[in-house]
Amino acid sequence: MKAPLIRHPKNPILTAAMMPFDCYTVHNAGVAVFEGDVLLLLRVETRERKTRFHVARSRDGVEFEVNPEPIDYPLTELDRLGSRPHRFDMRITAIDGEYLVCHANWLEPWGSLINIARTCDFRHFEAVSHSVPANRNAVLFPEKIHGNYARLERPQNIDGRGVIWYSESPDLEFWGRSMPVMLPATDWAQVKTGAGTIPIRTEHGWLEVYHATAMTASTENYYLGACLLDLEQPWKVVAAPKSFLLAAEEFYECIGQTPNVVFTGGGCEMPDGTYHLYYGAADTRVCLATTTVNELLDFCLNS
Secondary structure: OOOOOEEOOOOOOEOHHHOOOOOOEEEEEEEEEEOOEEEEEEEEEOOOOOEEEEEEEEOOOOOOEEOOOOOEOOOOHHHHHOOOEEEEEEEEEEEOOEEEEEEEEEEOOOEEEEEEEEEOOOOEOEEEEEOOOOEEEEEEOOOOEOOEEEEEEEEOOOOOOEOOEEEEEOOOOOOEEEEEOOOOOOOOOOOEEEEOOOOEEEOOEEEEEEEEEEEOOOOEEEEEEEEEEOOOOOOOEEEOOOOOOEEOOOHHHHOOOOOOOEEEEEEEEOOOOOEEEEEEEOOOEEEEEEEOHHHHHHHHHHO
């Protein structure tokens, strides 16, 4: 079955040259619908190779206005203990009347942590909790499961490999009941798998678009895949095609500071039913691919 994602003809939709300030790259955005707009929480790298987050908003999900000021998100006590805090790759979940964000935080000399913060206005962010190393690619479910917050995450092995796990928490701070998500073995997911979009509840299960990597003769290539997870036991896979959704093929996905990368931090359903999937390309720019939830379900169930 043909993969249902269609690259937008205006790709890349956001680049460093389009920002209202000088920067090196813009990529790997968290996604939410906020006050009727599509909101992207952009990962921006400066020419000092420092990362900050900027908000971009759009009515049509294609043409974005970028706030020239970064978000207000003070460093925590733990951040200040590290020699080089590096916060990146936001995911945004709307739950219980607020927005919770998860992101990775590479904190020298200990490695990558998961941080959680909350916001109501996307201007000011309050830190909630952090994990121990080494963990990253956390995505919160949009509703509680068994009365607990739930997330997908990727603990990282010492050799850099890792797979998606599921965990629960009563309070966003203490996490447990952890189980691996047993995706099928494929030749395009030999090194890593990591959650991407906020899971979407459907009658067939939680719909998730994730990333995976595999080594080629030259680079570690990134791919996007889709799966359905059980509604009550989300570590159990209902369906997962052995074909990928998207691979780095276009020049803007293959050429950049990290070649051959397609990496999603979220998507949203538009008023006309189109699903917008936003993804970082080559760790350099932001791109858009379109589909529908029904097409993704059909791909999962019938591929």
